[in-house]
Amino acid sequence: MEITVNGDAVTLDGPLTIARLLVEQEVKMPDMVSVEHNGKILDRAEFDKQQVRPGDTVEFLYFMGGGA
Amino acid sequence: MNLTDEQLERYSRHIILEQVGATGQEKLLSGKVLIIGAGGLGAPAGLYLAAAGVGTIGVIDSDSVELSNLQRQVIHHTPDVGTPKVESAAAKMRAINPDVTVRTYFDRAGPDNLVALMSEYDFVIDGTDNFSSKYLINDAAWFARKPFSHAGILRFSGQLITVRPGQSACYRCLFPDPPEPGAVPSCSQAGVLGVLGGVIGTLQATEAIKYLLGEGELLTDALLTYDASGMEFRKVPVRRNPRCRLCGPSPTITVLEQQDQAVCDLSGSCNC
Numbered sequence: 001m002e003i004t005v006n007g008d009a010v011t012l013d014g015p016l017t018i019a020r021l022l023v024e025q026e027v028k029m030p031d032m033v034s035v036e037h038n039g040k041i042l043d044r045a046e047f048d049k050q051q052v053r054p055g056d057t058v059e060f061l062y063f064m065g066g067g068a
Numbered sequence: 069m070n071l072t073d074e075q076l077e078r079y080s081r082h083i084i085l086e087q088v089g090a091t092g093q094e095k096l097l098s099g100k101v102l103i104i105g106a107g108g109l110g111a112p113a114g115l116y117l118a119a120a121g122v123g124t125i126g127v128i129d130s131d132s133v134e135l136s137n138l139q140r141q142v143i144h145h146t147p148d149v150g151t152p153k154v155e156s157a158a159a160k161m162r163a164i165n166p167d168v169t170v171r172t173y174f175d176r177a178g179p180d181n182l183v184a185l186m187s188e189y190d191f192v193i194d195g196t197d198n199f200s201s202k203y204l205i206n207d208a209a210w211f212a213r214k215p216f217s218h219a220g221i222l223r224f225s226g227q228l229i230t231v232r233p234g235q236s237a238c239y240r241c242l243f244p245d246p247p248e249p250g251a252v253p254s255c256s257q258a259g260v261l262g263v264l265g266g267v268i269g270t271l272q273a274t275e276a277i278k279y280l281l282g283e284g285e286l287l288t289d290a291l292l293t294y295d296a297s298g299m300e301f302r303k304v305p306v307r308r309n310p311r312c313r314l315c316g317p318s319p320t321i322t323v324l325e326q327q328d329q330a331v332c333d334l335s336g337s338c339n340c
């Protein structure tokens with residue numbers, strides 16, 4: 001199936017959870033990521049349950065604490 | 069306000085702009101911007117806001133200039149090492165433009181002083197370097213109903229978003245809870261490319277200027293991300309989160325408190 005991750009088209013096998021997507025996309029520090037799924041920010045507890053379906057849009061928003 | 073001949077000359081490149089003009093320049097001269105943190109982000113923001121003739125600029129920071137700051141905090145120069153950052157920054161802003169009144173606060177922004185301080189300004193720039201402060205500023209801006217520019221930089225990346233409390237998505241809408249302390253590498257370990265502060269800090273200044281002018285579209289309900297490696301900017305649309313603990317319909321944060329997680333650096337003295 002094809003989905004959009006951070007603006008890029010990505011082809012993946014079958015439906016999968018957000019948690020699985022984080023692994024497959026090799027997100028190194030999943031604790032440092034907030035996930036927007038089809039425009040909705042997910043709670044961390046939903047990562048294991050929320051299914052990603054063909055055509056979905058997922059954004060990984062990274063925590064960035066620096067500034068000084 | 070009537071612009072003097074000297075001001076007409078100093079701001080001539082603004083005044084010839086259709087979107088600014090003499091009226092816009094007068095708005096800038098009567099505008100008040102608070103910069104929280106005179107570091108990587110606050111340094112370029114302060115320089116450009118002063119040059120632009122923003123009439124009152126407040127700077128709050130409790131640190132003094134260190135040698136390792138000079139790789140990116142361009143408002144501080146080598147002879148300033150050891151000087152409070154607010155003094156060093158104020159001296160440069162006054163030297164650039166004597167029209168500007170600089171107010172310095174050699175202090176930490178905390179839950180006890182932030183709402184009152186923000187209330188004295190039109191727009192706030194978050195130039196802090198840790199999550200605890202970034203959440204605190206977001207929450208204080210909500211209680212003060214003050215628009216602000218949030219930003220973060222790390223390694224080769226940066227991001228920013230403008231928040232108009234009650235009208236657009238806030239930082240907690242996007243990042244409901246701070247990351248677990250153990251999950252965060254220390255900033256001094258992670259490092260940051262010096263120019264990142266310049267890129268992102270000047271974008272924050274741009275937002276402040278647009279807000280004062282009432283021109284253009286603010287970066288609200290969108291997170292702008294910048295990746296210096298691939299030289300890529302992306303604008304990720306976001307929206308208010310109905311489950312937001314601060315600005316949602318059923319808030320659980322009803323008083324301003326600092327979540328004292330020194331997540332950036334366990335010693336609390338992050339130098340990123």
Ligand SMILES: [Zn+2]
Nearest residue numbers: 238241312315
């Ligand atoms: Zn919110």
